[in-house]
Every structure is written in C-alpha cells, then in structure tokens.
Amino acid sequence: MAKDSYSAKDIEILEDLSPILHRPGMYTDPQNPNHALVEVIDNAADEGLAGFAKHVSVILHEDGSATVEDDGRGIPIDIHPKKKVPAVQVIFTTLHSGGKFRKTDKDAAYRIAGGLHGVGVCVSNALSRRLEVEVKRDGGHYRIVFADNGQLREPLKKIGSVGPRDSGTKVRFWPDPKYFDSPKINVQEIAALLRAKAMLLPGVRFTLGIEKKGRIETTEWHFPEGIRGYFAEAIAGLSPVAAPFFGERYVTAQSESDSFAEGEGAMWAIAWTAEGDTVTESYVNMIPTRHGGTHVAGLREGVYNAIKNFIDLHSMGQRGLKIVPEDVWSRASYVLAVKMLDPQFKGQVKNELISREAVKLTAQMVRDPFELWLNQHVEEGKRIAELVIRQAQARSRAAQKVERRKSSGVAVLPGKLTDCASDDPERNELFIVEGDSAGGSAKQARDKEFQAVLPLKGKPKNTWQDNPDTLYSNKEIEAIALAIGVDHHKPGDAVDLSGLRYKRIIILADADVDGAHIQVLLLTLFFRHFPKLIERGHVYVAQPPLYRIDVPAQGKGRPARKLYALDDAELESLLEKLTDEGVRPGSWTVSRFKGLGEMNPEQLWETTLNPDTRRVLPVTVADGELHESLSIFNMMMARENAAQRREWMETYGNLVEADIT
Numbered sequence: 001m002a003k004d005s006y007s008a009k010d011i012e013i014l015e016d017l018s019p020i021l022h023r024p025g026m027y028t029d030p031q032n033p034n035h036a037l038v039e040v041i042d043n044a045a046d047e048g049l050a051g052f053a054k055h056v057s058v059i060l061h062e063d064g065s066a067t068v069e070d071d072g073r074g075i076p077i078d079i080h081p082k083k084k085v086p087a088v089q090v091i092f093t094t095l096h097s098g099g100k101f102r103k104t105d106k107d108a109a110y111r112i113a114g115g116l117h118g119v120g121v122c123v124s125n126a127l128s129r130r131l132e133v134e135v136k137r138d139g140g141h142y143r144i145v146f147a148d149n150g151q152l153r154e155p156l157k158k159i160g161s162v163g164p165r166d167s168g169t170k171v172r173f174w175p176d177p178k179y180f181d182s183p184k185i186n187v188q189e190i191a192a193l194l195r196a197k198a199m200l201l202p203g204v205r206f207t208l209g210i211e212k213k214g215r216i217e218t219t220e221w222h223f224p225e226g227i228r229g230y231f232a233e234a235i236a237g238l239s240p241v242a243a244p245f246f247g248e249r250y251v252t253a254q255s256e257s258d259s260f261a262e263g264e265g266a267m268w269a270i271a272w273t274a275e276g277d278t279v280t281e282s283y284v285n286m287i288p289t290r291h292g293g294t295h296v297a298g299l300r301e302g303v304y305n306a307i308k309n310f311i312d313l314h315s316m317g318q319r320g321l322k323i324v325p326e327d328v329w330s331r332a333s334y335v336l337a338v339k340m341l342d343p344q345f346k347g348q349v350k351n352e353l354i355s356r357e358a359v360k361l362t363a364q365m366v367r368d369p370f371e372l373w374l375n376q377h378v379e380e381g382k383r384i385a386e387l388v389i390r391q392a393q394a395r396s397r398a399a400q401k402v403e404r405r406k407s408s409g410v411a412v413l414p415g416k417l418t419d420c421a422s423d424d425p426e427r428n429e430l431f432i433v434e435g436d437s438a439g440g441s442a443k444q445a446r447d448k449e450f451q452a453v454l455p456l457k458g459k460p461k462n463t464w465q466d467n468p469d470t471l472y473s474n475k476e477i478e479a480i481a482l483a484i485g486v487d488h489h490k491p492g493d494a495v496d497l498s499g500l501r502y503k504r505i506i507i508l509a510d511a512d513v514d515g516a517h518i519q520v521l522l523l524t525l526f527f528r529h530f531p532k533l534i535e536r537g538h539v540y541v542a543q544p545p546l547y548r549i550d551v552p553a554q555g556k557g558r559p560a561r562k563l564y565a566l567d568d569a570e571l572e573s574l575l576e577k578l579t580d581e582g583v584r585p586g587s588w589t590v591s592r593f594k595g596l597g598e599m600n601p602e603q604l605w606e607t608t609l610n611p612d613t614r615r616v617l618p619v620t621v622a623d624g625e626l627h628e629s630l631s632i633f634n635m636m637m638a639r640e641n642a643a644q645r646r647e648w649m650e651t652y653g654n655l656v657e658a659d660i661t
C-alpha cells in the first residue's frame, strides 16, 4: 500500500511551465474543455485507486465551470523544498511536477496510477480563466486561487479548521473559451467516463451533478459487482452466442513473475455475438483508451490462442481452413481494464496505449484462465468456436474470389521472394528488405502466415528518369513489380489494383545513411511508377530502433526491462524518464544496432514486424498534393537538376541532420 505520509517532498519537479499556452494542441484536445476536466477527475480517481478516496463528485455549473471534489489525502500544502512555495502551487504551475514518477519504490506515494507525466492539472490551469483549489488536510482547510491562464491570484491561505480525519481536494475551474472550439463540456462523455470509473473502482462512489436554474441534479454510479454488472448493461440488446467470460488476474508477491511487477495485470469481460454492433472498451489504470492499443492486442492474442487450442482439442477444425486472429476478434465484444506500473500513451490525451510489454502482460494474464473456462464450459466454448469457424469460412471464400480473379492474368513470382502462406491480400504484407543478411533475419522473424519478404541486392536503381518501357530491364525493379502484382502506371491513370497481392508494402532498411538512401530510391520508384499505391495508402516505411536499453531489475518491485529507442532524441528522453523513476543513471546498458542483421529474430519481430508492437510510418499524400510531392522528387532525383538541388541544400541543408557514423 502506498504510504500515507504524502507531503511536499513527494512532489518532484522536472521542468518549468509555459509551453502549454504556446502550443495548446500538443497538450489537450481543443474540441471542448472535456480533457481539462478529465485531468482533474483522473487525479481524484487516482486517489481512489491508491486506496484513499471513497467518493468523487463532479459538478457542471451553469456558468460553464466545473467542480471536482474527492475525499482522498488532499494535495500536499507544505512548502516545497526546491521551489520554496506550497506544493499545491507547484503542482498547478510547474510542468512535470507530481507524485507519480517514482514506481520503483514500493512505498511511493502512488505506484499504479493513471497520471504519469505531471502535466495534467497544469493544462487545466493554463487553459482556464480562473481555477480555485481547496485542500483539507492535517486539521486545516486551505485555499489557493489562480486566474488568467495559470497566474497566482490568491496565495495559499488557511480558511478554516476541520476534524483530524477530514481530508480531500476540491478543484473548481472556468475554462477559457478562447482555447476551445466549443466552450461547452460534453456531458455524455463525462457521464460515460464516471460510469466506467465506478465499474473499475467498485469501492468508490462517483456522482455527477448538473446545475440547472440554480438547482443541482445528481446521478450516482455504483457497480457493486464491478465489471459483471457493467458489461451486462453494455451488451444489453445484443445476444451473445454463449455466456460472457469474466476474469481478473494480477501478479502477486507469491506468483512472482520475471517480466512483470506486483500489482500489474488485467480484468476483462468478453462475449461473442453473431450480428449487430460490438462493444469494445479498454482502460489502462482507469484511463479510457478509446483507440485501444497494445493491451487490446494482448487480449486478442490471449483469446485467439486459447480458442485455437480449444478447436484443435475438440477436433473442430476443417482441412485447409486456417483460423486467423481476425476471425476470433471481429465478432467479440469486450471490456478490458489493465493495470500497469509505467504505461506509455500516444500523447497527453492518452487515447491509445503504446507500451510494448502490455501485449505480453495481457496475453499472459488472459490465456490460461480462458482456456480453463472454455474447457469447463465445453458447450459454450463450442458455440463460440462455431462462430469463429463461420467467420473464417466467410473470409476464406472472399479471399478465394480475389485469388481466382488474380490467377487469370498469371505471372510468375520472382525467385527471390519468400512469400507468405495466406492468399488473402487484405491481410498480407510485403517487406522489401535491404540486403540478403537483413532479408535472412526478416525471414526468420516474420509471421510466415501473412508476411512475405523480398530482399534486394544492394541499392535499387534510381528510376526517376526511367522510361516505363525499359523500367523492367532492371531485374530488381521487375521483381518488385511482379511481387506486388500491379503494373507500373502514371498519376491519373485508371489503374486496376485487383491484382495487388499485399495490403501493405513496407520498406525495411537500416536506420543509417545507406538505409535512408535505399528508402528514398524505393519511394522514388513508388511515387514515379506506382503512384496509385501511395494514394491508396499501401506503402509504409518501417522504423526499426537504433538503440536498445537494458534496465536491470529494481529490487523486488520492478523486474528487468528491455526498451528500444528510435533515435538519439528518443534515447535521451527515455533515459531521462528512467532517472525520474529513480533508476540509478549508468545502471542500464545502451547498445546501438548497427543494422537490422544485428537484431535477433525475437527483437526484430517485436520492434519492427509484429503489427501490434512495431512502428511503421504510412506514406501518404494529402488529396491533390501528389503533383507537389512529385515536383520535389523531380528536383531531388533528376540528373539535370543538380544546380537546383545544390541551391535547395544550401537553403534547407541545415535542417537535415546528417548521420556520419
């Protein structure tokens, strides 16, 4: 349990404020003030998660302001040792100040929490005309007020006394309309959020009051049965083919895991329906992840493996019919709530989880209990399996149709291509890889089922000037065209893409100068001779990491970790973050990958190939901008444009960082 001597010394500072007002879009969703309110609610809920708050109340006032009150420990008000002002003032005015960084310490003020960057309420304060905080703790009732986008208006003052056990925080703020497209808080979204938090924290009462004509109408959410009651309401109206499967599993001191820390794990509810919409909700440390992420990928993986085993065990499979994860997943409705020490989200709005280890964590937690459940509920299991098999049949019929169409214009596939097993172009991916050695690693690491590899020998030709008639005289270029199944064309041509053999064509090159050159040459080929593939979003560039960081275990509370960084900037910020977490600088080892060939298959799979955990950049052009991109290519790639190119480099060259290692 987190310690309860939570005070100013627990509040650490990483950086000074102000960037929020310059670039609000980087810190908040400018549609409406919901995100600013959610940050305040998340803090109150984190007090509930840490075991202190029992009631969180939200009131939306008629004047557009909102109040959030909790009965947790109260924000510390003592003088901050570094800043020499009360901690509560530091928290609302200093970016990256908070009590949630230190995860390694078993008695840190918060171990598992939705907050992590120490940015949240600074955003709410900076984007407000006025913000008032009241804190009750240690027998005193205190108040501090900010105004005009985060300026201190009334310093912290004791305004009364309270009983020794009375504690908590109350924040009221008036969003500044000039930062939002609409100044109105979206009530439905807040209600859904509080409802979900009530399900995730069955011991905490959540209420939402709406002020109308001076009176407050209050709704309360309470799910004594937690996720069961909540999920039953969520799927009411759908008819699942079998009873929902509920489960909950966390790493405990006894069940020591070598990859995960005590308290990490997941809770879930899942059911399958033959038709209708599906419910798909996911949370990380009680933060809703509207766009899902790696934890959802882990649930999918765990559930897929369990069902596949069940189908094999009960000999329900059919010859030649392959079950793929999508068959299991497309009709699943679920609510998933994961707890982890150190989640990484895409951006401060936290809509999507990107922590790679969440895939393994969730899959591990879910798989065994689900297999067990299926085998204890064989009838239910069979009905789910039948639905999955029907999905697989439908998918395979659709793919066969495409295959038949394709085989009419038979072309021989290039000998260098290591193709995938699946015939379904909707799933399949082609990696165009630099060099035979990297090609070999990619072949070992890939999922043979849907990932094909085409290794290139050395640098591909610069095809900018090539005449379409002679394009294929270069064997490498011909191999690419044959593999993808689409003929070269010009912008604006009516192109038949029905022969396209892969939905994604991914350029995979080393993260160095040669790799960048190869990327440019291949992009030149696609932009110049296969522009439709770019317009339709089929071309991607893989982003293999440049660095690997091995972080040793931090006592019993935190197992050893393997982290990856894309470039120097990411490496620097990762190391800073580790230091903030309390990891001793220098206790980690950083290794630089010299090339793709240096990664072992498992690393290459995890960082670059696995769709759930890899990083790839889609190559896109905005509508109507293809011609502009082409003219830049023309300047860069055409032989006769050397003078123009030099001029461009003299003007913009300083913006390009040369990698000269």
Ligand SMILES: Nc1ncnc2c1ncn2[C@@H]1O[C@H](COP(=O)(O)OP(=O)(O)OP(=O)(O)O)[C@@H](O)[C@H]1O
Pocket: 011, 039, 042, 043, 044, 047, 070, 072, 073, 074, 075, 076, 091, 097, 098, 099, 100, 114, 115, 116, 117, 118, 119, 120, 121, 122, 169
């Ligand atoms: N209601 C509250 N009760 C107790 N402490 C609070 C409360 N609200 C904020 N705090 C303290 O203030 C700190 C800063 O909060 P803030 O919202 O700025 O960042 P965070 O929650 O740490 O991270 P994030 O930027 O991801 O939201 C918290 O870490 C916590 O220590």
